[in-house]
Amino acid sequence: MVIAGYSPVGPQIGVSSSMSALGAWSYFECKKSVLLIQTGFLNNLEETLLGMKKKKREGFFETKGIDEIIRAESSGIYGEDVLERAVVTLRLGQGRFDLLPSTTKQSELLYEQELLRWLPRVIERYRVQYDCILIDMSWQQKELMEQIRGCVDQFLVFIPQNRWILERLEWEEWGEKDSIILAPYHAKSFINYANLKLLYPAIGRKLIGMIPFRYQYMDTWSKGNAMEYFAIQCDDRKERRNFFWEQIEKIGRKLDKEEMGGKRQRTAV
Numbered sequence: 001m002v003i004a005g006y007s008p009v010g011p012q013i014g015v016s017s018s019m020s021a022l023g024a025w026s027y028f029e030c031k032k033s034v035l036l037i038q039t040g041f042l043n044n045l046e047e048t049l050l051g052m053k054k055k056k057r058e059g060f061f062e063t064k065g066i067d068e069i070i071r072a073e074s075s076g077i078y079g080e081d082v083l084e085r086a087v088v089t090l091r092l093g094q095g096r097f098d099l100l101p102s103t104t105k106q107s108e109l110l111y112e113q114e115l116l117r118w119l120p121r122v123i124e125r126y127r128v129q130y131d132c133i134l135i136d137m138s139w140q141q142k143e144l145m146e147q148i149r150g151c152v153d154q155f156l157v158f159i160p161q162n163r164w165i166l167e168r169l170e171w172e173e174w175g176e177k178d179s180i181i182l183a184p185y186h187a188k189s190f191i192n193y194a195n196l197k198l199l200y201p202a203i204g205r206k207l208i209g210m211i212p213f214r215y216q217y218m219d220t221w222s223k224g225n226a227m228e229y230f231a232i233q234c235d236d237r238k239e240r241r242n243f244f245w246e247q248i249e250k251i252g253r254k255l256d257k258e259e260m261g262g263k264r265q266r267t268a269v
Helices: 015-028 045-050 066-075 080-086 108-129 142-151 163-169 193-199 201-206 215-222 226-233 243-268
Strands: 002-006 034-038 088-092 096-100 132-136 154-159 178-185 207-212
Touching: 002 015, 002 142, 015 034, 015 045, 015 096, 015 132, 015 154, 015 178, 015 215, 015 226, 015 243, 045 088, 045 096, 045 226, 066 080, 066 108, 080 108, 088 226, 108 132, 108 142, 154 163, 178 193, 178 201, 178 243, 193 201, 193 207, 201 207, 207 243, 215 226
Parallel strands: 002 132, 002 154, 034 096, 034 132, 154 178, 178 207
Antiparallel strands: 088 096
16 A cells, blocks of 8 residues: 655644654554655754664665665666665565655755656556555645556555644545545644634535644654654553543544555455
8 A cells, every 4th residue: 555645734744753653654554665865955854763863874875775676776776775775664564564765865856856757657657566656645746646657556645733724624625536634633623623614614514533733752863862762652551551642543544444444445446
């Protein structure tokens, strides 16, 4: 299954942290092989998931990330060795959790042009090697979103609890593949999960869950310890569970259900 996540209203909505958490749930809980692709020009998931500053380890990323995959694809070089060279393996167990970092290029325009040309082919080529591919997209990459729409199974649209934004988005035309997630979720907000469905029915019909703000997670995120936090939260000892992780699980199970429904439809056809 290939899932892209983005926000239509700008940065700081929690897309990267949410997509990383959903990938961790799939890996730790479901034992899936997961590839997390970071497409944004300025995003730095390697800092939060690997605990390393990208600028301090530029040599490390010369053969890691999207740049390496695109170079290979444009040269007609394929195979597992190309993928192994390009990704950073975050965890390796019954499944695997890999990160495909973003670019080291200085030109954002050149980078975006290369993504538009090659990313759809990269997704199709490597989707057979993973149970789940999660694509963390920048809110500005609208052209790229349309370019990959044909090879993505689900688009996760992250929106804030902001009345003015919700009133505008209520009139959007949502696609069949679009699913909405309320994030960062605050239970005491006037526009919470329950009354959002009543006040904004078009959004409510597409709403599949919420991802609450959690200080402990964001603290580990800012310190580069996110993977350790995921490992603890996914421990089988239920007393360690928290509201944040329960909501991640609910969304993950809904996405799994959607995937199974899609497979049954394709089989019937």
